[in-house]
Amino acid sequence: MIWFVRDFDLLSLLLRAISFALEALALGGLLFLVFAAGPANLDIEAQTRLRRVAAWFALGLAAAQVLQIAMTSAELMGTGGMGLRDLVSAAYFVSGCIFAAAALALSVLLRVTQRLVLPALAAVIALAASVSLSHAASRMEHRSLLLLLTGAHHLGMAAWAGALLFLVIALRVNQDSATAQAMARRFSLMAVVAVAMLVLAGAALSYFYVGSWTGMYGTSYGILLSAKIAMTALMLVLGAGNYLAIRSAGEHSSPFLLRLRRFSEAELGLGFTVILAAASLTAQSPSVDEMPQNTLTGHAVAQRMEWQSPNFHTPAVAQLAPPTPLNVAVHEATFTGGSASDANDRAWSEYNHHWAGLIVFAAGALAFAAGLPRPGWAMLVARQWPLLFLGLAVFMVLRADPECWPLGPRPFWASFSAPDVLEHRVFAVLISAFALFEWGVRSGRLHWMPARFVFPAICAAGGALLLTHTHALGAGTDEVFAELSHTPIAVAGAVAGWSRWLELRLDHERGPVEVSRARRIAAWIWPVCLILIGLLLLNYRES
DSSP: OOHHHHOHHHHHHHHHHHHHHHHHHHHHHHHHIIIIITTTTOOHHHHHHHHHHHHHHHHHHHHHHHHHHHHHHHHHHHHSOOOHHHHHTSHHHHHHHHHHHHHHHHHHHHHHOSOOHHHHHHHHHHHHHHHTTSHHHHOSSSHHHHHHHHHHHHHHHIIIIIHHHHHHHHHHHOOOHHHHHHHHHHHHHHHHHHHHHHHHHHHHHHHHHTOSHHHHHSSHHHHHHHHHHHHHHHHHHHHHHHHHHHHTOOSOOHHHHHHHHHHHHHHHHHHHHHHHHHHHHHTSOOHHHHTTTTOOOHHHHHHHHSOOOOOOOOOOGGGSOOOOOHHHHHHHHHHTSSOOOOHHHHHHHHHHHHHHHHHHHHHHHHHHHHTSOOOSHHHHHHTTGGGHHHHHHHHHHHHSOTTBTTTSSBOTTGGGGSHHHHHHHHHHHHHHHHHHHHHHHHHTOOOOGGGGGHHHHHHHHHHHHHTTOOOOOSSHHHHHHHHHHHHHHHHHHHHHHHHHHHHHHHTTOOOOHHHHHHHHHHHHHHHHHHHHHHHHHHTOOOO
């Protein structure tokens, strides 16, 4: 069995994120049908298409739950010594089976009946089962209130981000302008209620799980929660733009529909990044359980974020901890999250981050300069900035893992079996891919239209996946120190990707002045995000 399947924590987190996303989409589709498509008199054929899409999402949700149950059961039987009788009576097994059955029922009912009463009942059962698998169910105090708040939080995300996808689909399949405006207005009202529910329930849950301002910036849970809040705020900005466009739309719907569709794509992208952050939060202990032993003080955070000159020198390879055999390294990375680092290993890691930061900062600065109205050779040079990322990819292959070829004794191909090494090599391939694609687009050598979206897609996906990256650096506070750098980088990466996506989607579009202004703003946001990522990497420290 390959290491990825054995990496229970990572695979469980990704499955949980997929489950959260499918839950929001399945429930969001049902809510859109009930509160927007039906009352707006969307034609029956279009509603049937929406029900089929929601049914597929519900079926995927059932499959994801079955996989989670199977994986968790295998892990408990293999490492915990639990028998089959113990498993089937465990709370996770019972709730997971109910969740899967309710999701399957929702999928079937959406296909076989036009009435939405029975699908709504199945959705309520699925939501209740989902909530019973959350942090709230394991709390000893205020359990009923926490379960209720968690349910409201899930429902708010479904009615906002989940239903938004169905609005985009409905606008594509619908040809009637009056119906489109009616659906958009009804969705807008539902989204306002959903946002209020999401924010209020989230604030209340934060009060119980975080407990203090120190918990927001001094623990891994709080830092990740802060990232989730920041991305939700950006979604609100895009949502507010859509809301104003819908409310100000006149008889001609084309301009506002153009802006609505384009903004909604970026809003959806950030929404599913928020869902991935939510899944990562479920893998963290709430801040109230980590305080005070694994909590940084405000003074420690300020000292950590204070600018220091980057380190471009490393210890000698001989001074690093001796490399462990590959079979031991794979076992440690898979089951314990990696071995603790010593001072020299940390210095090497910081060196890698600082060189990466210098390259990203230079690329961001050149990308920013490329947007300035400067003719001549300066513009020609500025447009070559994607090639800098090829240097970063080569650097990662040669220097990221000193225990591997060409610096260490581990052979090049054999070292791929170690999860952390494979992760670095995959990132190097992805960086090379988007560098070449973006350079081809910028230089005019690549005319394939989808190639324009390789850079924003990989950038957004990389930022989102960085939210799942964990550290094993020794003491618990050392992990928090690393999160102080990695989590802002993840947020900036996601924002850079979706702002570039929005710029490209609005490019060549003929619309009102607001569309042109939005494109110009998006065009400035992503280079600034790259510059910020570079600065964060240049100031990266692990203690």
